[in-house]
Amino acid sequence: MVALRIRLTPRGHLLCEPSADAPALDEAVAGRLGEAFARGSGDGLLRLGAAEASQALPPAFVWWRDFASRYVAALCGQAAGAGDERDLPEIPAPAEGELASLVLTAPMMPGAEYLTPQVLRDLWEAIGTSLAAALARSGAGLQELLRRLNPAWTVVGRVHFNLAENRRDPEAPFAFMATYAAQLSAQGRVQHLPLGQALREYGGAENRQRLLSLLLPVHRAAENCAWLRAVVENGEIYHPLRWSPQEAARLLTSATELEQAGVVLRMPAGWQAGRPARPQVTATVGTRAPSKLGLDGLLDFSMAVMLNGEALSEAEVAGLLAGTETLVLLRGRWVEIDRERLGPTLARFRAAEDLARAEGLSFAEAMRLLSGTSLGREVEDPAAAEWSRVTAGPWLAETLRALRTPEGDGIDPGVALRGTLRPYQKAGVQWLHLLSGLGLGACLADDMGLGKTIQVLALLLVQRQRAEGKRQAPCLLVAPASLLANWSAEIARFAPDLRARILHSSAMPTEEIQRFTAAEAAALDLVITSYGTLLRLPALAEIGWRLAILDEAQAIKNPGAKQTRAAKALQAQARIALTGTPVENSLSDLWSIFDFINPGLLGTARQFTSYTKGLADRGHNPYGPLRELTRPYILRRMKTDRTIIADLPDxxxxxxxxxxxxxxxxxxxxxxxxxxxxxxxxxxxxxxxxxxxxxxxxxxxxxxxxxxxxxxxxxxxxxxxxxxxxxxxxxxxxxxxxxxxxxxxxxxxxxxxxxxxxxxxxxxxxxxxxxxxxxxxxxxxxxxxxxxxxxxxxxxxxxxxxxxxxxxxxxxxxxxxxxxxxxxxxxxxxxxxxxxxxxxxxxxxxxxxxxxxxxxxxxxxxxxxxxxxxxxxxxxxxxxxxxxxxxxxxxxxxxxxxx
Missing domain, CATH: 3.40.50.300 (P-loop containing nucleotide triphosphate hydrolases)
Incomplete structure (x- = not known):
């Protein structure tokens, strides 16, 4: 086994390189990928997407393989009738919106911050360039080249399974027909012919291979679908069929297996995203402000069962759950029902509504519901999320909007700050002020050099200013010992009026440090100490701080370290983590930092590990719910951002x-x-x-x-x-x-x-x-x-x-x-x-x-x-x-x- 990782560079190149902390790959697979990526990004992606389709790979490799496979799949779909097979058809890149959506689904990997639609477009073109070069070197045709990479891509055209509604036939309200994509029209549209015609068009020994290639996806799908196997064996696949709702439901149930085998599904035009309408359990959370602040704040919660934006009655819901059919005609339209998922989802939401009415729903649980994560529940079915939807009410929606797109309007520490905040720094102060005011933790993860220190000092000045003379609890800042002098210098430069004391042997005798009391802390605005002193002075954990701030917060990324436990033992109304290193690099690191700033939001370490295990195998955008859950509490600005660069000195x-x-x-x-x-x-x-x-x-x-x-x-x-x-x-x-x-x-x-x-x-x-x-x-x-x-x-x-x-x-x-x-x-x-x-x-x-x-x-x-x-x-x-x-x-x- 070889530890290998894939990395995107600032110039938009993909590198495949050994890394001690990377997942282990089969030695032969690692060798092939390493050799291909060494020749260039296009060669590497072509190898990954076309030749390694059946290999078990880490999440980042899987994501890039899926991206490259889109190119190869599009190529195979256009190969029929494209002329001399030594000529590579032009494969246009996906649309801008689709590329932007792909960027959002990318897993956590080195260089993920450099991923943009333009980078994907350039890499798409690199695949085509590499394939054209490989085609020229091979001296063979396209089909032979694809066969050498992976036999699964040797299909000339695609077989389509077409399902249509036939309301004039009450006994068989659906019609089924298998077609194949024979060629492309002048407008680039696929022309379909009945699959039975392929038997005539490809008749004769000379066309036997083309016919076998065309039918290969169907036979591959039939291996896993008993109903399709029967349809193929009795020859019905080559003729139009009248289908009952039960037979149409079989097609829906097998959709994943059919598409994975290479069969394209075409559903009735009125079905959005290729599926019939589904009833959805919907909930609204946070219509009003919570009764108290923090993760334990209690929010309101209300639910309903909706169908295409309309609420279903209790009788209609009961009727749907009581039936046995997968496809049910309701309100004049076909509705898909998965009772094994809809029933438990409905029961869970009703329980949450009952709890909210009796006690209130905690802010943390509301955020997990809103993001679609299920931390803390023993059994998790990712597909169940398709049958439910949680939306934020007016108060929560406005709060989340302010957290996700912070602005600096209204934040001004005045003359107390001996410096000028840039617009993005004002936005950062506003964001920190809002979160700490809600009793929630924050991770300020700005790039090195963007001024995390001045933003924190401005926050302290703003909070003191808005206290209007009322005495506030002091704040504690913990930093590496090497940075204490920097904090002292920055306070003297930007906020000399802050009553701050460095609790460290470099600034005061050890005996005085040991005698430090809560009463002394109460007379200060800010106490600054090192991680080492925090370990040696347990009295700091007994003081009630207004803010507990960790500088270079990567120091607590190891959950088992003593200094991590000491930091998490601090009592504070809100917590802030400062780090110039992105927290997305490691999921366990992410959990440890969040366990400090917002304990319990990501569950326990065991629950989080269970949730993230195999996350990449959970379908489209598997990291979306986790990103959505953590996004309000992480503010990450980079020097490469043009809106930041335009505002910074050179x-x-x-x-x-x-x-x-x-x-x-x-x-x-x-x-x-x-x-x-x-x-x-x-x-x-x-x-x-x-x-x-x-x-x-x-x-x-x-x-x-x-x-x-x-x-x-x-x-x-x-x-x-x-x-x-x-x-x-x-x-x-x-x-x-x-x-x-x-x-x-x-x-x-x-x-x-x-x-x-x-x-x-x-x-x-x-x-x-x-x-x-x-x-x-x-x-x-x-x-x-x-x-x-x-x-x-x-x-x-x-x-x-x-x-x-x-x-x-x-x-x-x-x-x-x-x-x-x-x-x-x-x-x-x-x-x-x-x-x-x-x-x-x-x-x-x-x-x-x-x-x-x-x-x-x-x-x-x-x-x-x-x-x-x-x-x-x-x-x-x-x-x-x-x-x-x-x-x-x-x-x-x-x-x-x-x-």
Missing amino acids: KTEVTAHCQLSQRQAVLYARAVEDLARDLESADGIRRRGVVLATLLRLKQICNHPSQWLDDGQWAEADSGKLARLREIAEVVAARQEKMLVFTQFREATEPLAAFLAGIFGQAGLVLHGQTAVRQRQALVRQFQESEAAPFFVLSLKAGGSGLTLTGASHVVHFDRWWNPAVENQATDRAFRIGQKRNVLVHKFVCRGTVEERIGELIATKRELSDAVLTSGEEITLTELSDEALLRLVALDLTTAMRE
Whole structure:
């Protein structure tokens, strides 16, 4: 068995590649698919849709196989009478609306966010191009080529089973006739002939193969349909037949088997979607606002049995259930009845109505009914959903509309926010405000760089503003320790009036943290802590928070992890999860995040696993109900969205604060001690050399101890910067975007490339001073054009100028040059003419070290900055006094150490 996944790239290409967490495929099947997709998307889809039709495959492969099979099926339907079989008929792509519907049915898979009707249209054309090339290479005809791929596609035309109403014959009110598609008319319409005529047209030994190919679907269907087998064996299939309602019902019951075998069904013109009218149990939920907020809020519920928009009387419903026929004539039209499904559905809705009248229907159960999921029920029949429909009443419909299409009108934190919200950010704040006001949880899953932080801060300011001076419960925010400084900086920048406290050893003594009480929390607007501190401080779970907010919420995707359990134990009126990684990637991850923000909405872990098991085998759009259930609580905006891009600046720069590992802190402190000792006896040129050597040593230690010690280890646990780089790179990899990583040290390029290769699952590119000049343009071309080169590690001197690397939308400065002009020049390798995406720049800075202090000098240009900046903005520290220099490089152990 081979673990294989299918991935859609941002450029609309399909890749089939090994992946450790992908489902296992038969080795032979995986080999064939891998080889075909390696030649291109068209070849891969042709192989998948035409040759692997009978293979058991994972959901994403099944979906793409169904898409490709549509092409092959259309081809076979047009093959008859299309001329020389060496000429490939033109197969037009499905209509725009049909392609848009297909996009909505796509399963969760890597790159699903890039799926659009245009991408499907391009891939449809790629199948045709690959098939034409294969036809030319084969030297054979179309039929032979299809036979080599899969014998099931060798049918020249299609057999049609035609059912019509015949109301002039009360004893046999239906007529049946089997026809076949002989050829296409000039208008592209299929011309039908009675199947019996095929016996005459294809008579003779020379046409025997064509006749067998034509009848193959019928014989294949007869293997599973006893009634059809009898009709074929006695020759009735070749003649028009008078049918009773019971005989017509047999055809309806066998519709799936017949269509899967390749037989086309044509039903009476008055039957919508090829089926007679069906009574539907309908319900309306949420006509009025609930009596209380949250998932336990109680909603009203009313039901009826409808037929084509008209309510049936109790007597009519009782009569339908009491009969035995599948087809019943009611109100002058034929009605299809499946009592095994209609009866239980009716009983379930009546029970829900009785419960709603007595106690009220919970918001969570109402949402499950509305979306069509059946979490929590032991027995589930997906087909039963066809016999029922739940609609939202006025209050619930308006609420869901506001959640699904948030707008920013009316949201304004005023002067308390020292910044301007962009329109999509206002919409995000409005959405968070509405959900939290309803006592419901939210997952803000915006792309990295779209401003999740400022949206949360604006929400807190809006809620404080609308409290009109009334004291509110405090909010708790939990984030990775490496991001606490970022939150502190953003609060100081955008919301300095918020009463916030960082509950972490980097900001306050451990003894004070342990003594933290609910009374202290009540005096604050926001308490910020790390996942590690949350584990060590169970008192936080005993405080009643207004909002519990998790940053980088992928930290709780593992339901069994201790920090996940600690987060879910928090008591809050509403919960918010922030993540730049789409939650659709894994269904179990989705459940864990929802179990935090809206506990119980997706049922228990066991119920959810049972529900999602084999989801891809449940017919058309199997993921629709789950998407519908979760959509109101997930807000996902991407930088590739034109409405977002048009509103964003071209380049966004953020400081990525990093903590030191214990090993880094020890080496850093030792270096500062050595500097202090050497300064006592050094002067002149020797002093300048000591200072420069120490600064270089400190920079290397901040990067990684192994860079200074030259031991070749480069363990991730030894460097806070590597930990931060992983957090950023994992998001970039999940989005299938590209990144540049700059370092001023050539010796760091290869270890960084090896580290990133483990995250991206494939090797990237490296360029430094020793890279041959003639190779550099080839590396640039490879990075720009190849989707197999996800990252580029460059030394700042060699790669910081003269190169165009607009394939990247992320730039990481792993260490600082301390010259803004040089750094900006390197950033502009990605941010230049030809760049169509927003560029997000991450500048790594170790907290509590010389990196942080010089970063502050560059950013603020205060008096000391003016004293040490040359006209070229190069930081020159050798002229500082001993006292000022030691202050600059001193280690602030409290803020520098990470957990």
